[in-house]
Amino acid sequence: MSARRAGARDRRRRFGLLTVVLGAGVSFAAACSDADEATLTMPLTPEAGASVPDAASDAASDASTDAPTDAPTDARTDAPGDASASDAADASDGAPLVLPADIYDPSFVPRFDLAFDAAALAVLSSTAIADQKKYVHGSFTYDGVTVADVGVRRKGSSTFRAYPKKMALKIKVDRYVPNQRFRGLTDLTLNNMVSDPTSLAERLAYHVFRSAGLPAQKANNAEVYINGANFGVYMNLETPDADFLERVFPGTWKSLYESNYGSTWVPGIEDGFEEDVGDGTKADLALLFDAVKNAQPATLVADVTPWLATTQWLKFSALEAITGHSDGYGFAYNGSHNYYLAGSTTGVFSLIPWSTDVCFTDNVTVVDAAQPRPADFAAGGDTLLVRCKASTTCWPDYTAQVSAMLTAYEGLDLAALALAWHTQINGLVVATPPAKKEYSDAYYQNETTKLYSWIKARPAKIRTQLGLP
Numbered sequence: 001m002s003a004r005r006a007g008a009r010d011r012r013r014r015f016g017l018l019t020v021v022l023g024a025g026v027s028f029a030a031a032c033s034d035a036d037e038a039t040l041t042m043p044l045t046p047e048a049g050a051s052v053p054d055a056a057s058d059a060a061s062d063a064s065t066d067a068p069t070d071a072p073t074d075a076r077t078d079a080p081g082d083a084s085a086s087d088a089a090d091a092s093d094g095a096p097l098v099l100p101a102d103i104y105d106p107s108f109v110p111r112f113d114l115a116f117d118a119a120a121l122a123v124l125s126s127t128a129i130a131d132q133k134k135y136v137h138g139s140f141t142y143d144g145v146t147v148a149d150v151g152v153r154r155k156g157s158s159t160f161r162a163y164p165k166k167m168a169l170k171i172k173v174d175r176y177v178p179n180q181r182f183r184g185l186t187d188l189t190l191n192n193m194v195s196d197p198t199s200l201a202e203r204l205a206y207h208v209f210r211s212a213g214l215p216a217q218k219a220n221n222a223e224v225y226i227n228g229a230n231f232g233v234y235m236n237l238e239t240p241d242a243d244f245l246e247r248v249f250p251g252t253w254k255s256l257y258e259s260n261y262g263s264t265w266v267p268g269i270e271d272g273f274e275e276d277v278g279d280g281t282k283a284d285l286a287l288l289f290d291a292v293k294n295a296q297p298a299t300l301v302a303d304v305t306p307w308l309a310t311t312q313w314l315k316f317s318a319l320e321a322i323t324g325h326s327d328g329y330g331f332a333y334n335g336s337h338n339y340y341l342a343g344s345t346t347g348v349f350s351l352i353p354w355s356t357d358v359c360f361t362d363n364v365t366v367v368d369a370a371q372p373r374p375a376d377f378a379a380g381g382d383t384l385l386v387r388c389k390a391s392t393t394c395w396p397d398y399t400a401q402v403s404a405m406l407t408a409y410e411g412l413d414l415a416a417l418a419l420a421w422h423t424q425i426n427g428l429v430v431a432t433p434p435a436k437k438e439y440s441d442a443y444y445q446n447e448t449t450k451l452y453s454w455i456k457a458r459p460a461k462i463r464t465q466l467g468l469p
Helices: 003-015 055-063 073-077 085-091 118-125 201-211 242-248 283-294 297-304 310-323 384-389 394-410 414-430 441-466
Strands: 111-115 136-142 145-154 169-172 187-191 219-226 229-237 253-259 273-277 339-344 349-353
Touching: 118 136, 118 145, 201 219, 201 229, 201 310, 201 349, 201 414, 219 414, 229 414, 242 253, 253 283, 283 297, 283 339, 283 349, 297 384, 297 394, 310 349, 310 384, 310 394, 310 441, 384 394, 394 441, 414 441
Parallel strands: 111 219
Antiparallel strands: 111 136, 136 145, 145 169, 169 187, 187 229, 219 229, 253 273, 253 339, 339 349
């Protein structure tokens, strides 16, 4: 048997679409079907996020993820002329491994191999400020296909790590080779999950947002190897970029801004938003901020609706509260940040979740759905959600959305899904070399058990906080 085919069979045996039982007769594969993982494909309008798309639209968007030149998976398993008698004998084991076309498919754990030369490793090992976000040359291999020259840099703030520790990574496929793509993508994001001892919270949060029909990233867990060394289980997260915008807002997107600070959304604070996609002027952002500044309490929602998808904004805020997102837009313990504003061709903005790795826990702080927090931890200032609470017309709309989102949340059977995903990655997490772990195996298991309890208890806690029936 060839080494490559042996590796493929090993991957199939370890996690190649294994069935994991979820209660009475529900399989892991069924729980992670296209219908369950449906992603938003809709115009970016003031009422964006009002409905959940069907599986057919998701399948169509997934199909567009692959570059037209991608060969069938089976053809990539062995190099030309690599077939042998032992390979033929191996075929009798069963069907050959066929990995899903979508690298974010929740039913499997992809393995990504990165390789760097000594010069690149020297940069990745550096903690100098000038080096922390510097791109280096590397190669990227997945499913027998190697992209020989990609750009790789480290990412993160509190989660930033230097080589040889478990680095969080951004991969830019076309950094050094213009127009180069991998599976139709130009960017990949691999989060190290060092803030999430369960290795599940971040993935679960994005699943909740998507399931509610909101524009949000696809995600699964992945194994990452660097120069042949096992770096452990990562979060393989769809990167917010132009490709993402086209998937969730086909033909209607214009701009994308990452919030670092400035969540008062008033004129003069535009520098707090990093432009990832746009024309360089931030003119559309300025129009939103001007509308927010001039909005009146009695007509708050109506005043901003021409520039903000207000139903989506309220649902987004409700889901941050429900998932306990203590490091995002509405309830951040250290100041509002970690979200994106996506602008449309008509000037209307929608919110995109980000950095959800401290959801589903009270370890950092307890998120109170009735107490949105200031825009800035030190300087204060009100987010639009804080102003909503003071509005007799807005706050009832928010609480109604929380109630609706709670019903949707309870319908997900999220604790069962968390158990299935834990079963999917548990062996890989335990097998991670100790040098790449920041938690003991006992702590990891204990936090995972607490996660299940937190998920189940959350609806009652939210209803108590807001006085909902």
